[in-house]
Amino acid sequence: MKQPVVKLRNIELGSGRPKIAVPITGKTTADILAAVDPIKAAKPDVVEWRIDFYEDVTTAAKLQATGQQLRAALGDIALLTTFRTQGEGGELALSDADYFQVCRDVLAGDFTDALDVERYHAEAAVQEIVAAAHDKSVVVIMSNHDFDKTPAQADIVERLTSMVALGADVAKMAVMPQSVDDVLTLLTATNISREKLSQPVITMSMGDLGKVSRMAGEVFGSCLSFATVGAASAPGQIALDHLRPELEDLKLN
Template identity: 75%
Template sequence: MKATSVKLRNIELGSGRPKLAVPVTGKTEADILSQIEDVKAAKADVVEWRIDYFDGVQDADKLTATGQKIRAALGEMALLTTFRTASEGGELPLSDDDYFKLCQTVVDGGYTDALDVERYHDEAAVRQAVKAAHAKNVVVIMSNHDFDKTPATTDIIRRLSDMVAVGADVAKVAVMPHSVEDVLTLLTATNQARQTLSQPLITMSMGDLGKVSRIAGEVFGSSLSFATVGAASAPGQISLDHLKGEIDDLKLS
């Protein structure tokens, strides 16, 4: 099935080569704005603001004020805002109630183009977060991360399909491989899922073993890859300068 592309400002996920996102993980507003200047200079497609690293994340006014400064600094570059919970590899534990309040605060702030919503919370709350985001024309990138293992092909496809079923605009799964076979499982699942789902997918196999999955998205069906300018936010991320060339070398004519 041909994926329907999803527009984030001046880029389209699901069309052409995989787009490149760079996480920004500063703890202070000054650190964040400095990192953003570096990412802009390196010409990423998307900035992912990892608000679980931000020391003002639980102060709604401070979060919104910083988000609006980020928006002004980015110009027309797309912004994805993510609070990664501790159980899925993030920096900060947060109750489900607080997590969804935070999602609402981000959406209400008017600065982000996309919001990461973790799938495996209370389903009614997930659906409400999607509804709130869509009401403000914010794209929902729904996610699930398994830092322990690589599930079976059918399970990865089920997770991606499950995200689409609850309203995700883009479905994302990241898994940890322990063998070459695990990497092949992730790539096979991605290829099969894109044949049945019309929404763009983001998938990756983490760590050194999985680096090939970050490069070969156009071949297998992943629409976005996460790169680094400075510190990595997940195992196996490749520097933006290198990843640009590698993805261009694998471009399908």
């Protein structure tokens, strides 16, 4: 079966090596923009702006102005914008209504190439923001995170499947392993989802036990790996200058 591919600015998610994303987690506009040059020097494929760290995230005009400055500073690098809610490992607690308002503010700012949309909010609201993103030609990476455990294999596949059913361009799942078997569960679920779904998937097993999942995406079917240039945004992320050669070593001819 031909693997699904999603175009994100100048790259393709789902073809060749897994692409590499690097987070920006600055609290102020100055912090955010100061992170750009070191990241650009490392040449990631994607920058993920974690706006839940940004102090003015709920002020639309400031969010949009900073986003536009970041977009200009990044040049050709694709930008994924993510508000990670506290329940899924993020920095800030927002009501569902406020979460979706922030998502709408991001889209209205016309600065991002992709928007992270968390799966487990009210489905009607999720579908509404997916449609709004697609109206702006913004790629939707739908996500779910379990920082406590690794769900059963069938549950992981079902969650990823439900994301595609809700309109996700890319379905993303991050889980926490308590054992080596948990890592194998995640990798097996990734491979099943890659074979079954009409859209690419991003998966990772977090922490030290799960680091292998961040390197083996090409084999098992995860199209994007999150690395670090400076601060990490999740446990187990590997420095970009280490991850890139590891992905290259594990490439499939």
